[in-house]
Amino acid sequence: MDPFALKTLNAERRARRAAILVTDMGDGRDRVVKEGDVVAGDLGAALAKAFRTGLSGTAEAEGRQFFLNVHLPQPRLVVIGAVHISQALAPMARIAGFPLEIIDPRTAFASDDRFPDVTLHAEWPEDVLKHCPLDRYAALAAVTHDPKIDDFALKAALDAECFYIGALGSRKTHAKRVERLLGMGATPEQIERINAPIGLDIGAANPAEIAVAVLAQVIAAFRSRGLGAKAKSEAA
């Protein structure tokens, strides 16, 4: 392995950016491809698939055999609101491989009693996200119903290009939220990315079922990262 490739790879991993180490199995030469780098041909197609699935493996391209070792940042799920839905979502998300953290300044809600074994911040999103900023490998679900708590986090998620953004509330509630986010400087294109009402439409009828719908939507968003943007640029 090339020492420079190892340094580059580790720097990307520390910065929570996706990267693939590509090794030519014929001559042992390797290089790091970062997410978003343009690679042509069969190798480019194999790389795009590997970034999406996160699965490492061999690929044949241009008559050569390559090994693609995929390093995706650990996706995290940030939930605004220590509510009933979050109580159901926390264990489900952990099982599905999305470490979850909950932010809610209302200490009556954000208590260790209600959320054993969960990373819990009984603080305002403004304060928590300053220290643990959101990024493209974070998902944000805002479920407090309270604009004072949800709005800042939603705007931060839009700016950080979180791979998933969802907000609880009816269409009417969301229409008012859109107005507020526009007032905060978000663009209509950004606001389009918010899943509202939150969760896949599975007819969820109680907090646990809503949690399933949210988690399914988070997984769908994670496994289709970048595909929407790519389809758009190909159409243009």
Place this chain on the structure above:
Amino acid sequence: MPSRFLDEARDPLIIAENWMKDGKDVAIATVVETWGSAPRPVGSHLVIDAEGTFHGSVSGGCVEGAVISEALDVIESGKPKMLDFGVADETAWQVGLSCGGRIRVYVERLG
């Protein structure tokens, strides 16, 4: 800058980079293919220095010993090796995977 999202003390690639900075000779072993039941997924790393110190894993401890001794050769020669491991009595290797799977491990020198 240490990352709170990587377990730097146990991360094989971070350890390999630190060893390199300390001037050590290092080999990196990578699981590049698996068939059937395999304890560690494709992409898993074992890193080895010239003293035989190692971190990470390519199996559940079944073949690490053999990989380490091959790695010392690789550090010496600089030539990468491809190692195949299957159930013990079906391969040329002294060691095997008790789980019945097969794995292919690529061993290369760092630098």
